[in-house]
Amino acid sequence: DAKTTQPNSMESNEEEPVHLPCNHSTISGTDYIHWYRQLPSQGPEYVIHGLTSNVNNRMASLAIAEDRKSSTLILHRATLRDAAVYYCILRDHRRSARQLTFGSGTQLTVLP
Amino acid sequence: DAGVTQSPTHLIKTRGQQVTLRCSPKSGHDTVSWYQQALGQGPQFIFQYYEEEERQRGNFPDRFSGHQFPNYSSELNVNALLLGDSALYLCASSSLAGAYGELFFGEGSRLTVL
Numbered sequence: 001d002a003k004t005t006q007p008n009s010m011e012s013n014e015e016e017p018v019h020l021p022c023n024h025s026t027i028s029g030t031d032y033i034h035w036y037r038q039l040p041s042q043g044p045e046y047v048i049h050g051l052t053s054n055v056n057n058r059m060a061s062l063a064i065a066e067d068r069k070s071s072t073l074i075l076h077r078a079t080l081r082d083a084a085v086y087y088c089i090l091r092d093h094r095r096s097a098r099q100l101t102f103g104s105g106t107q108l109t110v111l112p
Numbered sequence: 113d114a115g116v117t118q119s120p121t122h123l124i125k126t127r128g129q130q131v132t133l134r135c136s137p138k139s140g141h142d143t144v145s146w147y148q149q150a151l152g153q154g155p156q157f158i159f160q161y162y163e164e165e166e167r168q169r170g171n172f173p174d175r176f177s178g179h180q181f182p183n184y185s186s187e188l189n190v191n192a193l194l195l196g197d198s199a200l201y202l203c204a205s206s207s208l209a210g211a212y213g214e215l216f217f218g219e220g221s222r223l224t225v226l
Binding site (some may be wrong): 035041043044045046051085087093099101102103104105 | 116145147152153154155156157160163168170204212214215216217218219
């Protein structure tokens, strides 16, 4: 499986935008980029996913580089509730296997 | 609409014992996956069940086994517990029809092996 690289930790101030980077230089053409986050004492929750074009939903935006070797999850206005571990995951949609391969993620701290 | 529910939330076992964890998927979902999350690490895939059969398996020994029932609920069994089996065990459900969409996770069962 293609791997992703994320910073171990990041800090942000409340109500400011947060840009969480992810490098995936060995991404294949059929890999989708998925983001999940895990709040304290909870299971992971889906945030967003995309293939080539930038994607927006109610939680966040996903900006994908033109060569697809990196992507950025954007939280437009961080709240204290956004403090979590954020996981960037590549998922090959051709394969019958549908499991997620988690790395160690980025621990986001939101400062009041 | 209830999400994914897991039981028990916490349990303590001793080495060599056996444990059974239970999971009820989100309504409308037919596929259940199990993950193990050691402290400070990301979840690791154990196996996935669909139509009452194990469809995919991660790099876990045969001590880890599972079952899926006709109502789509699932159990994870771990035999001959080791100290290293102490972890948060997460269940995730999804719909085969929406196979490449989001997985819904439960809050997990925290297993401590003494």
